[in-house]
Amino acid sequence: MTHPDSIPADLSTGERIQLLRESRGMTRPVLAGLCGRGPDWLKKIESGARELRSHTLLLRLAAALQLSDLSMITGDSSDVTQPVPQGRLSHPAMPAIWSAVMSRPLAPAAAEPPDMAVLQGRVDQTWQLWHTSKRQRTEVGALLPDLIRQAEAATRTAEDNQRRRALVALSDVYRLVGQATAYVAPAELAWVAADRALSSAQEADDPAAIAAAAWNMGNILRETAYPEEALRVVVEAASLIRPHLDGAPDDWRGVYGALHLHAAVTCARDGRDGDAWRHWDAGDQVAKSLPAAYVHPSTVFGRANVDFHGVSVATDLRQNGTALSRSDEIDPDVMPSLERRSRLWVEVARGHLQRGDRTAALHVMGIAREISHETVAYTPSARAVAADLWRKAPRAFRSEAADLAEAIGVSAP
Incomplete structure (x- = not known):
């Protein structure tokens, strides 16, 4: 990570953002997505073609880059620290x-x-x-x-x-x-848990357990802005378990399929259209080889989850028409996981927002919250949708949007 003293004083805000982003190995689509914007927007900011005047967006960029001081972006030479709220949620069980x-x-x-x-x-x-x-x-x-x-x-x-x-x-x-x-966990706890899951599985020398732990490690890597490492871990795990699949229990093939779906979403968030759909197709083929009603006990890989991931991949690639048409073909009730079912509706809401239909987005966010309030309250993408709706909902629905935001603890600037 770039040290504050190593940033030339004469760099513009956009140039500082690019330097900080590249020092973390983040792509434009990843950083822009964490801020609720597209890569073209960030490219204009970094090149100086567009001025960044919004303090809110400055804070979002700083938080996504895991900075503690906003002056690393703004270049403010004062001695006063400009703290960046990291937005870590809390839960009483922690x-x-x-x-x-x-x-x-x-x-x-x-x-x-x-x-x-x-x-x-x-x-x-x-x-x-x-x-x-x-x-x-x-x-x-x-x-x-x-x-x-x-x-x-x-x-x-x-x-x-x-x-x-x-x-x-x-x-x-x-x-x-x-x-x-x-x-909701501090970063150190997330890393300790992921490492213990993987090391325990490796010590047991159980291919299915190793693959499942790698899937979990991939989640941590992807959500802490290390998409390339996340992709490497899940692809390597898929390669390790693949030779063991002939005659293996269904759950071994289930976790193999889950690894491909994980890779599909990771590639989609990085804007890699072809790779994303290639991995999704691999997961789709695994689902077709399993019994129609099969569901993996922890990853919930199965026919419904493959279809749900098709919506997520399309949404992350900003192919909102594809995302919404795919969602129209899905029966959400076939998904046994309420948490995953709620997240599907969040993805649908994101697709509606990409098309500018905030009324539809607000409606399906209500469905997501009814299915699982905690999923909506503790998932960043859901909170981002709720905050957007609070700021920009049609006048007739502002009260409903405010109720949603208040219920899940979102504060919009």
Whole structure:
């Protein structure tokens, strides 16, 4: 990352933004997308063809570049720091989860070997709760601290093949930590959880667990502005598990398909149209090879999720006509995950916003919130849509837009 003292004083605001963006390895589409704008807008800002006068957009750029001082962009030479609100959301479950993750004992406690069937059953039930609860962060967050400690203890007391099963269960738990604390966890906790999920799976030498943990690591990398690394991790994981798929359980093929869908979204956010649809097609082929009703227990890969990702890919590529026509062909109720179903409607709302139809966007955001309030309240893309609607909703719907924004804690400038 560029140090403030290394930025030439005579650079314009646009030139500073470009230097800071490139020092983080971010592409224009990624940074522009994090600010709710298109790459052409950012290109004009960086080249000086367009002046950046909005303080709000300056703050969004600074936050997306993970800067603590706005003067790194503005070049203000005063000694007064211009702090940048990072927008990290908070959730009451975080302190207990933090304590469980960060207070892992170094020495094994004296205990009876665990019943691995019972432990894995608890883990699977908690994943199921994540997908079926309208308040998934709150309900899963309440269970995670004890589950983390139990899974950690199991790896220290189980022996031989039972220890491998304990390591897989621990990897599953830390993947769930990543899901339940996304956008609310401090960066260090997110990285610790992702690394423990992957290292536990590798120690167990379980290809499916490694692939699932890589999928989770890819989420962390992509959401912290490392799209190339995210793509590398999931593509490598797909290559590792591919030779094991012939005759493998359906869930192994399910996680393989999920890796391709992850790659599709990562490429789409980077504006790589051909690569995005190539990976989506690969996921589509996997879904066709599985039973029609198949759903992967944690990634929810299956026919419905492939179709949902088609909407996401088109939206991220700003192909709003394609996104909306694809969404018209989907029956949302076939998706067993309420969290994913709610996110679909957020993607549809984004597509309507891209077409300038804020009335339709407001309507479908209401549907998304009804399905899962916490998904809307804690997902940045949903909050960005709500903030946009609050600022620019048609006069007849401003009260409704304000109610939505207030309900999920969005404050529009």
